[in-house]
Amino acid sequence: MKKRLVIIDGNSLINRAFYALPDLITKEGIHTNGVFGFVKMINKIQEEYKPEYLSVAFDLKAPTFRHLEYKEYKGHRKKMPSELAQQMPILKDVLDAYKIHRTELEGFEADDLIGTIAKMSAEKDFEVIIVTGDKDALQLVSPNITVMITRKGISNLEVYDREMVKEKFGVTPEQIIDFKGLVGDKSDNIPGVPSIGEKTAAKLLNEFNTIEELIMNSDNISSKRIKEKIQENTEVAMLSKRLATIKIDIPLDLDLEELKILDPDIDRLMELFKKYEFTSLIKSLSIQSEGKVNDEVDGEGIDTKGIDVEIIESVDGINRVIDVIRSKKSFAFKIFKEENNLRTDNIVGISICIDSDNNYYINVKENEELLMLLRDVFEDNEINKMGHGLKKEIISLLRYDIDLNGIEFDTFIAAYLLRPSRSDYDVSDLAAEYLGIKINSEEELLGKGKKAKVFSELTKEELAKYGGDFCSVVVGVKELLTKELNELELINLFEQVEMPLIEVLANLEYEGFKADKSVLEELDVELTSKIEEITNQIYGLSGEEFNINSPKQLGVILFEKLGLPVIKKTKTGYSTSHDVLEKLMKRHPIIALLIEYRQLVKLKSTYIDGLFNIINPVTGKIHSSFNQTVTVTGRISSTEPNLQNIPIKLEVGRRIRKVFISSDEEHCLIDADYSQIELRVLAHMSNDENLIKAFKEDEDIHTLTASQVFNVPIDQVTSLERSRAKAVNFGIVYGISDFGLSTNLNITRKEAKTYIDEYLKKYSGVKEYMDNEVKKGKEMGYVTTILNRRRYIPELKSKNFNLRSFGERTAMNTPIQGSAADIIKIAMIKVFNEIKERKLRSRLILQVHDELIIDTHRDEIDEVKKLLKENMEDAMRINVPLKVDMNVGDNWYDTK
Known part of the structure; x- marks a missing residue:
């Protein structure tokens, strides 16, 4: 051969x-x-x-x-x-x-x-x-x-x-x-x-x-x-x-x-792949060593290739496991539910890893009593719990009226803090990157697409093997992640903010927000009628009926029949994107109708039809998911539905908030909103005297800025000037360019540049702060928030002007936006804990950007208002006072 x-x-x-x-x-x-x-x-x-x-x-x-x-x-x-x-x-x-x-x-x-x-x-x-x-x-x-x-x-x-x-x-x-x-x-x-x-x-x-x-x-x-x-x-x-x-x-x-091909130098490859962040390549490496987990830490480690997992199915067995847990005072665990995405699912099994000699799979599917016997262990604050994505586990246990206490370490959160720009933090990635071993990911275990399985369809042996690997890796990487968090000075942010926040977000999801279906139905009828009316107007102006949602058909109408100038072409024909339509706005009355049509159609499909589909049939509530590890700035995001992106520029969009109501007649909603928190953080971080003075004296910052930028006495500032100054204030926070500001205000770039230049002259501390942040970002490769949250900005070193400019704007904005995010997180934790300690009947149910919403028992309105004000305004001590505005109403719309 x-x-x-x-x-x-x-x-x-x-x-x-x-x-x-x-x-x-x-x-x-x-x-x-x-x-x-x-x-x-x-x-x-x-x-x-x-x-x-x-x-x-x-x-x-x-x-x-x-x-x-x-x-x-x-x-x-x-x-x-x-x-x-x-x-x-x-x-x-x-x-x-x-x-x-x-x-x-x-x-x-x-x-x-x-x-x-x-x-x-x-x-x-x-x-x-x-x-x-x-x-x-x-x-x-x-x-x-x-x-x-x-x-x-x-x-x-x-x-x-x-x-x-x-x-x-x-x-x-x-x-x-x-x-x-x-x-x-x-x-x-x-x-x-x-x-x-x-x-x-x-x-x-x-x-x-x-x-x-x-x-x-x-x-x-x-x-x-x-x-x-x-x-x-x-x-x-x-x-x-x-x-x-x-x-x-x-x-x-x-x-x-x-x-001739030789065996690779695995250690050197691991070192290089880690350095250059090739996680998928690390996973694909054929590990030639024994694959000991955590041998850098304690010299023993856990051999994931030969983990012996005991399947527990009896009361005697679970009592033995409980005795080991109580003696060791620490364990990692993972819960398996019937389906992996529904809150109403039953638990089918629990994997527990205490150390290399004690790995168990609790077969709850066959005997639910075993879970009930674990209640005291889960609720014991003296026993440390570890996991990966513990928010899901807290929610799973809440369904059984079990409170998870003693949460010590979440490897998912730690990995996010260390590398916030990643899109995935699967345990299999951590196993490959930190331990040099290959374990199955959840997708590899369950498959994907139409043939994907759910946990309840797997055998207890399959779940035991996967859970054993999973929990062993959590135990194995904990000390390595802790070491790295300490090295990057992130350990305080991790322990004081991100870890306590897990319980808060889990409870927000579990509580949910009551939805009024009748209001949703009214809005549906109204939107459907309005869309039909606009559709007929579009047909009238175009002289024929066509599929408005088809870019190809719309392109023919606009650029061939109506003769509008072609702005941009795509591979398939004329572009009819939103930016193209905006450039054609003054050319024909059909354009304004098309933009409104698209807004209303999106509103109906995303928020009217969408909300109908996700009202929980058991609770009558909408249980949004709050994501702690998605944004690089540290902000919390929400999905299913995204409650942060309700389009409130349209009145009908704002009225969607009427759907969200208090839990019953004995409750109302209190909405507490930080006033201009990012501008206050900017004042603190830039140490600008004018900004600090304005906030300390409780001046209207937008009126003051208008006075400074437009050189007019403060008592003569017009509403238009204040509005423009407001755009400049918030634009500066986001590192806005003269082009961006000119687009926002519909003015010339020259005017926009003048506004920005005047602002930076009057607020010289802000200019110095921005220059320093960009300089620091280029030198260090990252910028930090007040609490030392990091964001790496490789674009700052790009040869490409647009990428480099994006990097500079990011360097200016991230410390401000990230610090504001940290403040609201601390406030959430304080408010949640205070409500819990006082055993109030009120519940924190929503966080959106800079506001918190409490489903408040009417007997507790004054107490909750005081509690909110104290904890939010004292969340973090900065050079200017934090200020909170509060409103009360029976639905979210009325609180704004």
């Missing part, structure tokens, strides 16, 4: 990966998409073709013999982008860690190295596969050499043997250099013979075999035009052929056994 060798064109493949994949940037600002794609391709090649030998060839910067012969060779090529150039040494480090042979030689291109090694190997009866994006390599195809060309980025390879070359180009592999000599190659700046295309070249070579024979027999060329071209360009043709010819006789001092 032949030995198989794969030779990869390193420059070609990383170049393809760089342009094929989205930009990947580490928190340190290092671009990595080329390396990531390259490694994925190498892994795929090794998996599919299982070569015993492997080599990667690279170009060097030094000129080759081709440049010396023809100075224009590749002369038109752009310089390698710096974002790619910085990845070349990284790739070579990764290849060295894989122990993959690489070769490069001054004076020669990677093609020549590939050609020489391929020829040498083929002569020794190796089966050779060349992987490249360059079709020059097709000249090397032979019985022992196959060439694979990357197409559609790096995901697909087109395989070329002798027959494929002939079919695609009409010539043999040996004639490819003659073919290039005639046709040329634009990518390499090889001139070729003018006016000779691929079909003509193939026809000539089929008749005359080589360029040399073609030149010698040019008088026999039937076409007079082609004959003249050949005769006039004989030297160009020969030069082009020489430039296209890959050398296969470079004197390489190489023993083919050096190319």
Whole structure:
């Protein structure tokens, strides 16, 4: 059986990966998409073709013999982008860690190295596969050499043997250099013979075999035009052929056994993959060691490959587990429910990991009494509990009237604080990244799509195995995450804010917000009628009926029938996006109707139809999900429904808040809203004297800013000037540009720039603060909030102006927005705990941006108002007072 060798064109493949994949940037600002794609391709090649030998060839910067012969060779090529150039040494480090042979030689291109090694190997009866994006390599195809060309980025390879070359180009592999000599190659700046295309070249070579024979027999060329071209360009043709010819006789001092694939240096690869944040690659590594969990911490660890999980199904068994828990005072756990997304689901099982010798799966499905016997353990504040995503577990236990106390550590929250820009924090990722082991993710366990299973469909053995791995990893990574939190000075934020917040958010979700279905039905009728009315108006103005929701049909109406100017085109036709419609607003009355139509349709589908579908049939409430680990600023987000994005600019949008009501007649709603919290935080962080003075003296900040910016006495500020000043105030917080402000206020960019410049003159501390934050962000790679929450901003180092500008705006805004988010979180915790300690009948049920809503028992209104004011205004001591506005009503709309 032949030995198989794969030779990869390193420059070609990383170049393809760089342009094929989205930009990947580490928190340190290092671009990595080329390396990531390259490694994925190498892994795929090794998996599919299982070569015993492997080599990667690279170009060097030094000129080759081709440049010396023809100075224009590749002369038109752009310089390698710096974002790619910085990845070349990284790739070579990764290849060295894989122990993959690489070769490069001054004076020669990677093609020549590939050609020489391929020829040498083929002569020794190796089966050779060349992987490249360059079709020059097709000249090397032979019985022992196959060439694979990357197409559609790096995901697909087109395989070329002798027959494929002939079919695609009409010539043999040996004639490819003659073919290039005639046709040329634009990518390499090889001139070729003018006016000779691929079909003509193939026809000539089929008749005359080589360029040399073609030149010698040019008088026999039937076409007079082609004959003249050949005769006039004989030297160009020969030069082009020489430039296209890959050398296969470079004197390489190489023993083919050096190319043999060796076991990779796993530790070094782990180090590199962690550094460059290749989590999925870490997971795919074939771990060659024993895979001990947490051996860095206690020297023992938990061997996840051989975890012995005991399945508990009896009262005697659970009492034994409880005794171990009480003696150890700490455990990690995971709850499995019938379905993984509904609050009404029953618990089917619980995995518990106490240490490497005590791992259990409690089969609650067969005996619910076992869960009830665990109540005292779950509620015991002296027993520390760990988990990953404990909010779900708290909600699951609340259904059984069990309060989870003694929450010590949530690896999900810790991972988020350390890397807030990630989109996923699965336990399997932590296992790979911190422990170098592979465990199944939940998706791998359950599958996805229509064939996906739910936990109740798995066997107790399957759940025990997965739960054992899951909880063991939680135990294993806890100390490692704690160490990193301490190193980055995030431990106080973690322990004092994020961990206590878990219980608060769980209770918010569990309590829910009562919904009045009758109000929803009224709004539905009204919106349906309004949409129908606007639809008919649009048909009237367009002169015909059509599908308003079809961009293609709408484009024809606007740009062909009504003759409006085309703003932008897409691959499928005219663009009718919102920004396009806004630019056409003054051109035709149909545009305003189309914008309103879209707003109302979205409102109906998202909030009217959407809310109907998610009112819990048991509780009559809407139980939104509050997400603690989504935003990079630290803000809490909500989904299903997103209560933060109700479109309140439209009156009908604001009235959706009427749907949300107090729990019963004995309760009302109290809405407590921080007044201008981000501007107050800006005053604190910038230490600007004017801002601080204004807030301390309780002045109207927008009127004051209008007076400062427009140079008018404060008592003469108009409502329009105050409105514009308000836009400037909040725009400054978000690092707004003159373009952005001009768009918001519908004024010229020159006016907008004047407003911003005047603001920064009058509030000089703000200007200094902004400059310092951007400078710090560029130096450190991140900015921080008052409580040291970090946001990494790699865009600050980008060569791209737009990306860099985004990074600068982010550096200005994140400390303000993030600090405001931390303040509202502290307030939530204080308010929740106070209500709980006083055993009030009122409940905290919602947080949206800077406001808290309490479903308040009417007997407790004064107490709750006082409680809210004290705890919210004292949440954090900053240089200016925090101020809270409060309103009472029977529904959310009435409290605003």
